[in-house]
Amino acid sequence: MAINEMKKTIGISTTKERFPYQKKLATWLQHGDRIWSLLLWLSGLLVVILVAWIGWRLWIESAPSRAEFGWEFISPWAKASWNPALDKFQAWPSIYGSIVTSVIAIFLAVPFSVGIAIFLAELSPPNLRAPLNYMVEMLAAIPSVVYGLWGIYVFLPLVVVPIGQSIEATLGQIPGLAIVAGGHIPVSGLSRLAAALILTIMITPTIAAVSRDVLLAIPNSQREASAALGATQWETIWKVLIPNGLSGILGAVILGFGRAIGETMAVTMVIGNTTGGGYSILKPGYTMASIIANEFAEAVDALHTSALIEIGIVLFFLTLILNAIARWLVWRVKKQVMGN
Amino acid sequence: MAQDIFSQVNLQRVYRRRRLTNKIMLGLTGLMLVLALIPLIWIIVYVLIKGGRHINLDFFIHLPQPMGTTGGGILHAIEGSLVMVVLASVFSIPPALLAAFYLTTHESTPLASAIRFSTDLLAGVPSITVGLFGYAVIVLAQKHYSALAGGVVLAIIMLPVVIRSAEEMLKLVPPDLRAGSLALGAPEWKTAIKVVLPAAAEGIITGIMLGVARATGETAPLLFTALGNDNYEIGKMIKQGIEHNQSIFDVLGRIFEQPADALPLTLWKYAQQPYPERVEQSWAVALVLMLFVLSLNILARVWIARRRSALQ
Amino acid sequence: MQTQTLTRKIETENLSVFYGSFKAISDVSVEIYENNVTALIGPSGCGKSTFLRSLNRLNDLVPKTAVAGKVLLDDTDIYAPSQDVVDIRRRVGIVFQRPNPFPMSIFDNVAYGPRLYGIKKKSVLAEIVEESLRGAALWDEVKDKLDKSGLALSGGQQQRLCIARTIAIEPEVILMDEPASALDPIATLRIEELIRKLRERFTIVIVTHNMQQAARVSDYTAFFNMGDDRAGYLVEFDETDRIFTNPQQKLTEEYITGRFG
Numbered sequence: 001m002a003i004n005e006m007k008k009t010i011g012i013s014t015t016k017e018r019f020p021y022q023k024k025l026a027t028w029l030q031h032g033d034r035i036w037s038l039l040l041w042l043s044g045l046l047v048v049i050l051v052a053w054i055g056w057r058l059w060i061e062s063a064p065s066r067a068e069f070g071w072e073f074i075s076p077w078a079k080a081s082w083n084p085a086l087d088k089f090q091a092w093p094s095i096y097g098s099i100v101t102s103v104i105a106i107f108l109a110v111p112f113s114v115g116i117a118i119f120l121a122e123l124s125p126p127n128l129r130a131p132l133n134y135m136v137e138m139l140a141a142i143p144s145v146v147y148g149l150w151g152i153y154v155f156l157p158l159v160v161v162p163i164g165q166s167i168e169a170t171l172g173q174i175p176g177l178a179i180v181a182g183g184h185i186p187v188s189g190l191s192r193l194a195a196a197l198i199l200t201i202m203i204t205p206t207i208a209a210v211s212r213d214v215l216l217a218i219p220n221s222q223r224e225a226s227a228a229l230g231a232t233q234w235e236t237i238w239k240v241l242i243p244n245g246l247s248g249i250l251g252a253v254i255l256g257f258g259r260a261i262g263e264t265m266a267v268t269m270v271i272g273n274t275t276g277g278g279y280s281i282l283k284p285g286y287t288m289a290s291i292i293a294n295e296f297a298e299a300v301d302a303l304h305t306s307a308l309i310e311i312g313i314v315l316f317f318l319t320l321i322l323n324a325i326a327r328w329l330v331w332r333v334k335k336q337v338m339g340n
Numbered sequence: 341m342a343q344d345i346f347s348q349v350n351l352q353r354v355y356r357r358r359r360l361t362n363k364i365m366l367g368l369t370g371l372m373l374v375l376a377l378i379p380l381i382w383i384i385v386y387v388l389i390k391g392g393r394h395i396n397l398d399f400f401i402h403l404p405q406p407m408g409t410t411g412g413g414i415l416h417a418i419e420g421s422l423v424m425v426v427l428a429s430v431f432s433i434p435p436a437l438l439a440a441f442y443l444t445t446h447e448s449t450p451l452a453s454a455i456r457f458s459t460d461l462l463a464g465v466p467s468i469t470v471g472l473f474g475y476a477v478i479v480l481a482q483k484h485y486s487a488l489a490g491g492v493v494l495a496i497i498m499l500p501v502v503i504r505s506a507e508e509m510l511k512l513v514p515p516d517l518r519a520g521s522l523a524l525g526a527p528e529w530k531t532a533i534k535v536v537l538p539a540a541a542e543g544i545i546t547g548i549m550l551g552v553a554r555a556t557g558e559t560a561p562l563l564f565t566a567l568g569n570d571n572y573e574i575g576k577m578i579k580q581g582i583e584h585n586q587s588i589f590d591v592l593g594r595i596f597e598q599p600a601d602a603l604p605l606t607l608w609k610y611a612q613q614p615y616p617e618r619v620e621q622s623w624a625v626a627l628v629l630m631l632f633v634l635s636l637n638i639l640a641r642v643w644i645a646r647r648r649s650a651l652q
Numbered sequence: 653m654q655t656q657t658l659t660r661k662i663e664t665e666n667l668s669v670f671y672g673s674f675k676a677i678s679d680v681s682v683e684i685y686e687n688n689v690t691a692l693i694g695p696s697g698c699g700k701s702t703f704l705r706s707l708n709r710l711n712d713l714v715p716k717t718a719v720a721g722k723v724l725l726d727d728t729d730i731y732a733p734s735q736d737v738v739d740i741r742r743r744v745g746i747v748f749q750r751p752n753p754f755p756m757s758i759f760d761n762v763a764y765g766p767r768l769y770g771i772k773k774k775s776v777l778a779e780i781v782e783e784s785l786r787g788a789a790l791w792d793e794v795k796d797k798l799d800k801s802g803l804a805l806s807g808g809q810q811q812r813l814c815i816a817r818t819i820a821i822e823p824e825v826i827l828m829d830e831p832a833s834a835l836d837p838i839a840t841l842r843i844e845e846l847i848r849k850l851r852e853r854f855t856i857v858i859v860t861h862n863m864q865q866a867a868r869v870s871d872y873t874a875f876f877n878m879g880d881d882r883a884g885y886l887v888e889f890d891e892t893d894r895i896f897t898n899p900q901q902k903l904t905e906e907y908i909t910g911r912f913g
Contacts, residue, residue: 004348036529043438044451047499048458054465054496061476115372122364126715132373134641139380141637143557145604146626149611150383153619156453201379208376220713221752225814227713229744229765229821232362239764242686255464262466264560289468289560296472298563302535312472316465327457354770355736 055316059094062310064303065089073307074314082275082291083298089289091314093275098287099314100180101192101267105199110253112204117211117249118237129160140205148269153199156189156270164193164282172282187283190272191282195290198270199260207256210330214248215241217334244333251329258322262315265290288315302319341553345632370532384630390625394620400507404570410617416626420487420600421556423574424566427491427596428555432498433548440506455503463500470496471561474554477632479565486489487600505644509540512648543647546640553636557629559604568609603629654703659816661825661855662707668883669711678883679721682874684825687845688855691892692868694876694905695711696910699884701749702802703876703880704827708744709737709858717822725825742769745823747904754819755804756822758785759795761802761813765821780820787853788816800893805902808839819854826850832865845868863908867896873902 065073072078081088118134124132164185171181185191218241226236242249260312272284273294286294288311299305356415398413405412447454465545474493479485521531537544564570574595581591603625610622662684669676677699684690693698702711708731711717722729729850730740742765752760762781771777781798785791794805794820802813809813811831818826828847832840847869866873873895875887888901899905 006722032530036527036532039421040438040442040445041451044442046435047439047462048451048454048505050496050499051458051461054469057473057476058469063474068822083874112372112376115369116376119369119373121371130645134638135377136373137641138634138637138891141557141633142380142383143555143559143604143629143633145557145607146383146387146630147561148385149622150606154382154383154386155379156640159571185539186348195760202598204527206375217625219746221750222754224710224713225765228710228746228748229628229768229817230738231768232358232738232766234362234365235358235768239768244755255663262464262468264466264468265604269611273641277837279478289466292468293560293563294471295566296475308474309472312469313505314470319464319466319469320461324457326464327460338548351739351769355738357770358738358768359736 016297051086051320055219055313055320057307058294058313058316062306062313065306065310068303069307073310080275081261084295084304087301087303089303091307091311093251094286094291094311095314096279096286097195097271097285098261098289101196101199101271101287102257104193105198105203105260105282106253106257108196108200109204109207109256111255112200113207113252114211114242114249116204116208117215120212121215122233122237122241126167136205136208139201140209144265145269146262147198147202147266151266151270155198159184159185160189160191160194160270161254163197164189164191167193168282179279181282183278183280183282186272186284188272190270190284192283193272194270194272194283195267195287196281197261198327200265201268202263203256203259206259207252210252210255211245211249214245214252215332216331217248218244241246246333247329248333251333252327254329256324258319261287261322262289262319263292268293288312348573351512364508367487377425384634387623387630390620391623391625394624395627399621399624403573407613407618408615412621414603414606414621414628416570417601417606417625418604418628419574420490420566420569420572421602423487423595423600424490424494424550424562424602425555427488428494428498429548429552431495432502432551436499436502436551437506437537437544439503440510441505441536442649443503444510445528457502459500461558465505466560467497467561469562471563471565474561474565482597484597485546485565485567485599486597487572489561490594490600490602491596493561493565494555494558497561498555501551501554505550506540506544509543509547509644510536510646512543513539543641546601546643546647548638549636552639553633556602556636557604557633559602559608562602566602566604566605567599568601570601572598572600603632658688660684661686661726662857663708663724663727664703664721665724666696667706667723667762668720669699669705669706670718670720673715675883677706677742677876678848678879678881678885680876680884680886682886684855685858685872686855687851687853688871689851689858689869691870692857692874692876693800693861693907694864694884694887695863695878695905697882698878699883700886702830702860704857705810706740707825707827708746710741710746712737720897726807730894735756741872742821743823744827745818745821746827746829747811747814747818748829750834751807751879752811753805753810755801755803757799758805759798760803761818762816765817768893769821778870781816784816784820785813787819787850788812789849789853790816806839808835811835811843812846813841815843815850819850823854825855825857828856830859830861833861852886863896869891875899875901875907877903877907 003229005115009028069089073091076092076093078090078092080090080093082090120132167181168185171177185193222240222244223236267287268290271287271290273286273290274284275286290313292308296308299308398411400413400418401415402413403416441453443452470493472491478489478492517569518531518536521535561624577594578591585607607625607629610618610625660683664680664682667680668678668728680703692704694700694809706713706719707723714862719731723731725740725743743822754764763777766777766780785794789837790809793809802810815819829842832843835843844865847856847858858870870892873892874889876884877887886903888895895904896908899908
């Protein structure tokens with residue numbers, strides 16, 4: 001039959017040829033669409049569940065450590081000690097390491113990132129734009145370990161050590177600042193400073209790319225209105241575009257902060273990995289991510305493993321909150337701009 | 341009168357100052373870009389020069405030599421990376437595509453918002469944390485490290501990358517195409533697989549390439565899932581399987597169930613060893629890894645850009 | 653319409669504008685008189701807006717734009733290399749088709765321009781803001797909420813805010829690009845009244861696709877049309893009364909009587 005032939009070629013099942021119960025089943029399944037919807041729904045749900053599952057699982061696994069140390073574990077005022085031999089674990093030094101390296105990285109990266117975003121969104125000649133975008137994205141795509149390797153053998157001796165020495169000679173001499181900027185930087189350069197500087201390079205493209213998208217989302221009518229009042233291009237950027245996109249750029253910065261906190265390999269390779277080191281940025285230390293990377297595989301003791309997982313859960317929740325805030329801020333500016 | 345006030349301003353002086361500020365600040369943004377690109381060029385050139393010296397055929401087809409001796413290759417890491425990235429792709433691509441289909445067909449249901457939000461969160465979860473999760477869920481359960489565990493954690497890392505780009509690419513497919521197929525009476529799933537997916541295929545493949553690049557470069561989640569294995573060699577395992585007349589599933593099982601190495605993992609271990617030969621080799625590993633990851637990235641982005649401009 | 657002695661404010665000589673290889677307007681020569689309202693009318697796509705935007709070099713913002721011919725502002729070519737584009741835009745302001753206030757307070761919107769020129773004193777700014785808002789017939793409606801966002805106003809109010817923002821920098825010429833096309837009839841009427849009032853202080857050039865509006869508000873009218881090469885050109889320029897009662901060109905007559913366009 002001609003119609004059935006046509007149906008076959010466009011893929012409709014020719015139900016007439018089938019037995020009644022098959023027809024019923026096919027109809028009930030809407031020719032497979034019910035299964036299809038269910039699959040879509042399940043796959044979507046998987047993503048949602050996965051995030052919760054990660055959090056929940058780490059929470060369970062960290063139970064021994066939480067029971068043993070309570071809130072003391074993450075307190076800045078508790079006695080800092082990390083001693084697998086004595087089963088004493090306190091995470092503050094690594095939390096401090098994460099915060100100090102990420103904060104320095106953010107402060108250094110923001111002017112660069114915003115400058116790059118402005119250049120890419122507003123100034124770049126059209127034929128340069130695509131290659132420059134690729135280069136910034138490549139900077140973000142280089143694997144973390146490659147940064148680490150280059151860091152150990154090139155960046156630390158050539159850049160970090162001289163910078164460290166000049167910090168020591170200047171800021172380190174100021175009485176109040178000596179605690180965070182005093183002491184000698186090791187000849188290897190392995191230090192919190194090294195981690196902070198590597199992180200700066202690594203998060204700059206992230207912040208720059210998101211900020212660029214935020215600037216590009218601002219409608220042209222704003223640029224025209226400002227130019228028509230006689231503003232120079234910089235005045236338009238600084239007084240109209242940046243305030244317009246401020247919450248989005250802030251979102252980009254927080255996103256970068258989350259990246260910095262969670263970055264593992266490059267930091268582990270250049271920070272020196274020690275639980276001592278006081279508060280000085282010129283000294284080696286740990287970050288939350290680097291202590292897990294460095295010790296977890298060798299941790300045999302259950303409490304040690306559990307303590308490292310508890311650090312993992314601190315890291316998890318911290319980045320979760322930062323990402324949620326960042327997403328909300330970027331989303332808000334895009335929505336506001338669209339509604340405008 | 342405002343007019344009087346305005347004429348009091350020395351306009352020429354104001355202009356000169358503003359023009360100067362404009363030039364300086366615009367110049368500074370360009371300078372920032374140049375400064376930020378210095379590390380990129382520095383790393384690429386340095387790795388090319390330093391790693392290039394140790395690249396030869398032996399490097400790709402041999403297992404590592406014992407510590408302290410020269411020679412040897414990284415076959416174990418190449419094969420391990422391959423196995424784990426293939427596993428990660430098999431685990432992540434189907435659900436990622438299905439989730440992306442969900443997002444494009446159910447634009448604004450609560451679940452769609454939840455998926456988008458979770459995808460963003462998942463993309464932001466530190467990879468080391470994902471590694472801990474993989475350890476807890478698979479390694480603890482199986483009581484041993486394995487390529488399988490490595491594949492699963494890499495799949496979690498790939499998932500948000502693929503969902504995001506697939507959603508964007510599926511959205512670019514003209515709605516008429518889908519409507520046309522549905523109007524002919526084709527069911528939703530056939531329309532999706534036979535009409536929408538092929539139309540978006542090139543874009544989705546680029547998304548997968550980005551995911552693969554990301555997974556290939558990841559080290560942290562493998563540290564305590566795949567662990568590392570200097571003797572990981574697929575060829576040998578297959579040969580043994582044939583000799584002992586084992587089924588293909590047994591062989592596959594052994595390939596997946598053993599601890600495995602990966603390029604970034606090997607790089608990490610070599611970079612920190614006291615043997616200079618190993619450090620030298622780590623530059624060669626960096627070269628292989630970097631070229632692979634960067635060329636996938638560039639290829640994918642050029643394709644995406646081309647596709648976008650073709651559709652607009 | 654009988655006016656006193658006419659002073660020439662802007663004169664274009666064979667002005668052509670190109671976007672890349674596309675010629676948008678071709679050889680336009682027009683004189684615009686001080687303290688008069690000049691309307692630019694014509695079918696859409698005929699280059700009215702392009703012409704308008706070339707009068708304060710706003711087309712410079714569009715990449716690959718090129719200009720041939722001259723635009724003389726008080727007998728000086730604004731496209732001459734020695735000219736400062738910032739100064740030209742201060743002297744020739746523009747109000748856009750869609751109101752585009754900045755997402756800041758009403759006060760800051762109006763003070764934006766003066767601040768650029770280094771006026772910082774709060775009392776001086778307050779004076780300028782009040783005077784500009786009065787000039788734009790908006791003061792009474794917003795005087796109690798100057799610190800509210802400009803985006804919170806109605807469409808018509810937003811457009812008057814944009815006019816206030818423009819007159820705050822004391823331009824000599826105000827360009828208006830279909831300023832009422834996005835507004836309702838009552839808001840349109842208020843803008844038209846305002847234009848008649850602003851004429852006493854400023855030279856005004858207005859693009860409109862509404863011929864009644866051109867007849868109501870303008871003293872002079874320039875009629876543009878799109879040529880065979882899709883480039884806009886000037887068909888006829890004359891006093892508005894003559895254009896609408898006794899046009900010299902057949903094309904103009906056909907257009908104003910609604911037979912084409």
